[in-house]
Amino acid sequence: xxxxxxxxxxxxxxxxxxxxxxxxxxxxxxxxxxxxxxxxxxxxxxxxxxxxxxxxxxxxxxxxxxxxxxxxxxxxxxxxxxxxxxxxxxxxxxxxxxxxxxxxxxxxxxxxxxxxxxxxxxxxxxxxxxxxxxxxxxxxxxxxxxxxxxxxxxxxxxxxxxxxxxxxxxxxxxxxx
Numbered sequence: 001x002x003x004x005x006x007x008x009x010x011x012x013x014x015x016x017x018x019x020x021x022x023x024x025x026x027x028x029x030x031x032x033x034x035x036x037x038x039x040x041x042x043x044x045x046x047x048x049x050x051x052x053x054x055x056x057x058x059x060x061x062x063x064x065x066x067x068x069x070x071x072x073x074x075x076x077x078x079x080x081x082x083x084x085x086x087x088x089x090x091x092x093x094x095x096x097x098x099x100x101x102x103x104x105x106x107x108x109x110x111x112x113x114x115x116x117x118x119x120x121x122x123x124x125x126x127x128x129x130x131x132x133x134x135x136x137x138x139x140x141x142x143x144x145x146x147x148x149x150x151x152x153x154x155x156x157x158x159x160x161x162x163x164x165x166x167x168x169x170x171x172x173x174x175x176x177x
Contacts, residue, residue, distance in 0.1 A: 001069055002076045008034070009061045009080025014088075022116055023057040023081075024123030027064070036068050043130040051159055057081050140165075 012026045024046070031037045037045075045067065049059040058081045065077025099105045131137070144162065147153040 002072060004034075005065050005069065005073055005077045006080040009065075009077045010084050012061070013057070013081040014084035021056070021123055022119035023060070025119060025126070027057070027060055028123070028126070031064055036064065039130060041067075043127060046127065051163075055082075 008030050012023060012030060015026065028039075028042055031042060032039055045063045046060070049056060049063050052059045058078045061081040062074040062078040066074030069076075128138075140162070144158045147158055148155060
């Protein structure tokens with residue numbers, strides 16, 4: 001099982017262009033297709049991994065690996081996401097000066113940008129649908145965005161406020177049932 005984790009997450013790390021949120025559709029498709037997690041389980045761990053410090057894709061891989069096989073699974077899955085991109089970056093660093101001025105390389109990088117944006121927007125839409133957001137619940141991330149953008153709130157405080165609000169809401173909800 002650990003070898004499957006490693007190769008699955010190496011493949012994800014190797015073919016993820018755009019980083020961060022662009023990795024979500026690939027991980028989701030692989031994890032759910034293999035039956036490692038259900039869609040609901042995947043979207044339950046997604047916000048947890050988003051709030052952890054560090055590289056998002058690695059956090060998500062580690063969380064999935066941990067959920068499936070404990071600490072060893074988490075470590076192996078995280079290493080799988082890191083090794084391939086690390087080697088690619090090393091190769092690019094070694095050879096970049098030779099190709100930096102090549103017009104075809106510049107055009108290829110420009111062509112990749114819209115695909116990376118689409119890879120980021122797609123999981124946002126999927127998360128919106130999976131979490132059954134409505135007018136009230138969509139107001140929460142919009143309020144968080146407003147607090148950070150217009151009022152200069154630190155994202156750390158927004159996360160703390162969100163966690164506190166979520167815990168409080170669930171405590172109140174549990175008492176009413």
